């Protein structure tokens with residue numbers, strides 16, 4: 258993937274800073290994680306015109322970009338406050354999983370991770386448990402969760 262335009266990177270930084278504040282989340286303690294996701298989102302703005310989540314594989318990116326579900330902040334974030342890219346996390350770097358259905362991949366990978374700011378975020382919480390989880394088949398190695406001990 259080519260380098261995103263600086264204007265797109267700046268636009269995404271502005272968005273993610275604002276959204277972290279609004280949702281009561283923080284960036285990952287490892288800045289490289291945040292920078293990789295921001296860059297991926299900016300590259301999609303250049304390529305597709307929209308900040309499509311960079312942590313999924315899409316059969317048809319153009320078609321997916323026309324839908325709402327994986328445009329950052331995606332449906333999973335707005336409904337469950339869960340960011341599988343680890344862009345919007347708790348201060349300890351863990352993604353919030355407490356609102357996810359128990360059979361969701363995020364709960365299975367991380368266990369129950371509570372939300373320290375339950376009064377913030379989840380603008381689409383009324384949609385919880387009403388949709389099936391869209392398939393994901395790829396998470397970039399740079400932001401993949403580490404091995405469990």
Ligand code: SF4
Pocket residue numbers: 294309310311312327328329330331332333334339340341342343344345
């Ligand atoms: S998982 Fe959702 S909130 Fe997190 S970076 Fe991807 S689109 Fe944004």
